């Protein structure tokens with residue numbers, strides 16, 4: 001079990017961000033262009049203001065009409081800037097929406113592409129918090145922060161260039177005074193990544209503790225573990241709180257430091273500009289224009305400051321979302337392609353341990369022929385379900401191999417795996433969606449005829465009475481009963497059309513009526529396939545072609561019912577006892 005999913009390295013995050021930006025190349029170029037125009041338009045107003053002051057000061061010619069013209073120009077360019085800035089933001093929001101969707105889809109695709117044996121061992125809380133909280137933070141940032149930050153950056157750049165072009169001395173004085181802001185941001189950024197990664201990791205840990213307590217609620221209640229679980233939850237909450245306080249502390253330093261630093265350029269330019277003006281080295285209009293430019297710089301820099309925290313948090317979330325790409329999915333390359341050995345399932349000297357201390361499977365050797373019906377029997381804890389998991393590719397043996405047609409089953413990607421083998425248990429799931437979409441999961445390109453046939457094969461003709469047929473949403477107004485839900489998941493199996501089915505407790509714990517209905521549905525699914533059934537009732541074993549008997553993780557007997565009964569060993573004794581019990585209940 002992986003305790004925590006990987007987090008993408010900064011270089012990987014940068015590469016992923018570059019890919020996302022490249023995918024929206026035209027939108028980004030449009031955004032920068034329109035934004036540049038808006039910023040350029042914004043520079044003209046203060047420049048015209050300087051011209052007004054210089055015109056009034058010179059007092060030559062028709063001052064009044066010159067001032068009117070200049071003031072009208074300033075007003076016009078302010079309107080132009082407002083319209084262009086609105087347009088730039090609109091483009092930015094569109095970019096954000098599309099990129100956020102791309103990030104979410106990538107996460108979903110990566111999650112679904114994980115082999116079952118890997119997905120089964122991932123920490124659920126961490127995975128859920130990455131797919132929900134982290135993905136939401138990234139989406140919000142892309143939608144809101146990134147466009148505004150891009151707009152602010154371009155605006156700030158134009159203002160700095162403008163003030164330098166206006167008067168190099170005043171420009172340099174303004175820039176020197178800005179160094180404080182740069183130092184504050186550097187200090188913050190260095191500490192923010194680890195702080196926000198800690199916030200996300202402790203949050204995921206908290207979700208894990210709560211999820212595992214909820215999942216095991218009955219065990220907690222039965223074993224009286226309430227106090228221990230409460231303590232574990234409190235400890236997780238405390239860790240999450242102190243991580244968040246650590247991140248907040250960084251802000252309490254950043255903001256006052258930055259606020260003071262932002263006031264300095266204006267003060268510096270007023271002092272230096274005043275001195276230069278008294279010595280007639282610069283006009284009053286230029287000093288006023290430079291002061292207005294630097295004053296305007298506070299706006300975009302403030303925006304950058306405000307969003308910088310969001311960007312840092314989102315950077316950490318982006319690294320967590322992208323980290324899914326680094327989940328190790330295979331520790332061995334497939335040794336052959338399916339078909340070298342037909343559809344034959346072969347288990348060679350398979351050992352497996354959950355804890356690394358004790359092998360619960362101890363050197364299993366087994367070959368299942370295509371089309372065969374094999375029953376696995378044994379006492380509780382003998383290792384039947386574990387063997388079923390290995391056969392279904394949900395885990396790989398620690399030594400030895402389990403192969404289908406020569407390929408290790410656990411190495412098959414999910415879409416290929418389900419074409420070969422499907423494990424049927426009582427844990428079926430109906431998605432809150434239409435009947436059609438619930439079925440298409442198994443075969444996205446299935447035609448309606450194929451869907452009707454799959455439903456008919458499992459006896460689920462109730463779909464014809466649904467208000468909108470296949471397009472009826474299930475799970476809301478149309479609640480399916482247990483048998484209906486099981487039929488829907490069995491219809492998915494028919495569509496996936498695997499050559500081998502593994503049945504583990506598919507009906508053992510169902511009430512008799514549902515069990516009977518499910519067995520009838522199952523019969524339609526089993527037809528023409530290799531079936532490996534964990535047999536809880538010896539009647540199932542009796543009907544199988546061969547029976548594998550397990551004891552303490554070993555395969556102790558293998559043969560037909562008649563062979564094993566006449567051998568009179570483990571199965572023979574089990575049969576005698578069961579037979580006696582059913583004859584004299």
Ligand SMILES: Nc1ncnc2c1ncn2[C@@H]1O[C@H](COP(=O)(O)OP(=O)(O)OP(=O)(O)O)[C@@H](O)[C@H]1O
Pocket residue numbers: 354355360378379380381382383384385386387
């Ligand atoms: N997740 C797990 N972690 C640790 N040990 C486990 C886990 N699952 C099963 N085991 C242990 O592995 C051994 C084999 O269990 P398995 O469930 O395969 O047996 P089984 O024959 O299917 O039993 P049953 O008929 O009761 O389901 C048992 O000793 C069991 O306690």
